[in-house]
Amino acid sequence: MKWGIALLLAVLLLTGCTSSNTFTKINKGESFLATVNIKDTSLTFIDENYHAFATWDISEPFTGALLLADKDTILIYGKEMEKVQAYSLSAGKLINSWEVGKGIVNMQLLHDGKSIVAVNQSNHSIYFFNDEGEEQDIVKVGKSPLTVLQGVEENRLYVINFGDTKCSVINLETKKVDFEFPIHSSSTGSLLREEKDEIWIGGHGDGDQVEENLYIYSASTGELKSKLKAPTMPIKFLENDDGIFVLSHGTSSLYKLNDQYEEVKSKVVGVNPFEMANFKEDVVVAGYDSDEVYVMDTETVDVKKTIKVGEGPFQFMLRE
């Protein structure tokens, strides 16, 4: 009898210890919108009804998260992290970690659903991994690459170098830089419209100069086609059936443009917003300094709902 009690206590103790490292489990079928909060290094999960239903408080200096093709594994990365960590949403715990070294600032899943692109700022390179975390290729690009965009038609990867004044275009077949074209400095945020041969690139500006414009380059040649005024500091673009949305964090403005690139609506939204995404029928915006997510009506660009999230929402991660 005594042995039984001791065993029971031991089991309780052990499970107690292990459970401290697990997070709220996220059911496999459930759609969600998650924010990566970099000030308090947490993930806030929001359901389809815009209720925050789970918070993962991860004690790692991570700045981004990527959902893999299995719709259950997420990768957590950050410039100061030695490893990329893989968590299972349904299990709510760490399942794997990839030894990639410091410097990862961005990760993207390519359209094949298997290849993963990691942007490494410490050696100014693009790393290609398979979904097991095995390194496939490394391609050297310009200084401090940040944003990557996959061009499906041409099977290309556009790499926008934040600390450089060029965009590197990688051939995904050969894993070689096809060509580079000059762009403005401190550029970030992009939108690829292959059917129009356009790549839209935003930015913060240079020195104390605040960027007022977004730039439209030719996706095939890199030639600057046009500039659009979008004050100030446009850093995120989005296109859906209702139009093109431009988010400028300097003035916390959201602009809605029509096909002719004319501004149809504009709205001040959030406080210092960096991130915007399509979720269901809506456009959602994250206010970095207000720690809130704003659900916008795509037609009127009005805020339909505000959701409080963790501190410093910097990136969205969606599962639909």
Add this chain to the structure above:
Amino acid sequence: MRANWKSLSIKLWLTIITAIILSVLFAYSLSQYYYKNLYVEKLKTDLVNEASLLGADYSGGEITDDFKQKVEWFNSKNDSEVFVVNNPRELSACLPFEINYDTLISEEERQMLLEGKAVEKEGYEKRFEKNIVAAIIPLIDDDRLEGIIYTYIPVDSITVLLKEFAAKWIAAVLLFLIVAIFFTTKWLKKLISPIKEIETAAHRVSEGNYDIQVQVRSHDEIGKLAQAFNDMANSIHLEEERKKEFLENVAHELRTPLSYVKGYTQAILDGVVKNDEEERKYLQLISREALRLQRLVGDLMDLSKLDSDSFVLHRTPIAFAQFIEDVLVKYESIIKEKQLDLQLQLDPDPIIYGDEGRMEQILHNIFDNSIQYTESGGSINITLIQHKEDCELMVTDTGNGIPEADLPYVMNRFYRVNKARSRFDGGSGLGLSIVKKLVELQNGKIEIESKVKRGTKVRVVLPTIKEEWNS
């Protein structure tokens, strides 16, 4: 002041001056610290207030040129630098992107400002390339940090102010130091001079000049030292006198019996003696004087022993009444011979703790004196009374008595009441002083009362011991 580094005055002077300098330095650094801190704190508060007042004019929305101009106008009329910043890049709005740009405010400061708090800064600011004290207040519209009002004062101006302050301080301190050194030196001289006087006086005493006296000017330790020195000099002086007198007395006392011995011996040798009877008379005189010499030398040795620490008493419990009676047995014949009336009232209780031999010496001396100085037909009364913790022996006679003037000195060495008749009294003049010493050594005391022609009363009080000793 003599430049003798070992002298007390120099040491005291150095100590006091060092203490003054140290306290001045300490006070200076403390004042600098507080001045700077209080001043800087006040400055920060003022800057925050100033910026807040300007910020109160901001009514939300984008920061207008009009508002900026107003602040610029204020800046032109004001000591501190004031400006408005609404460039998001300066306000660290792009910080997660690690832009290669030194922003005006840091991420932490931005966070504070976003919370509506004012930021206070102190230190080197790279942007202005100088040390500053600054205050930043946020201009917030609907949680958005639209801009800030930045106001600062270069700390260099404070340093200049502190330097000015320091110059005045140093001048005041120098003046203070000069005054302090002047008064300290004067005061120390005054303080030390009695010590020097004592030193000189001590030298003179060591040279044998005992009647010197130091002037006592104060009632402090030095005054007391001077007084003690004077007392000491007096004591030495007195002791010297006594020693001299004592030696004179000893020489005198020895000379008389010696001259007798010498004279009679010479007479016998010279054949001046006529017959055997006369020769026998001379020899008796020689023997008597030799006995006197022997007693004198014995008494002197006793006194010398009593004065030294080596004197040892062999104390035992003594039934005092019985002891007195035993001693008196030896006097029976002489009392009878002199037809004296001896009255005894002895309480049998007192038991004293004393040296039997020495007690006998004391009693002999007292009884000898009583019997010797009481005329035939007189009476001697001996009483012993037990008190609570001591007993009292009183020997009263109806003798000649002692003149009042001599009474205080009868127990002094070689003191004689009747100087002329001394030689044939048989005493050495040391008896009573030995008695006094012996009584005191046994924790008792002795007093003599006397009236001329009426008689003398000797009181000896000695501590008794408890009954247990009996059993």
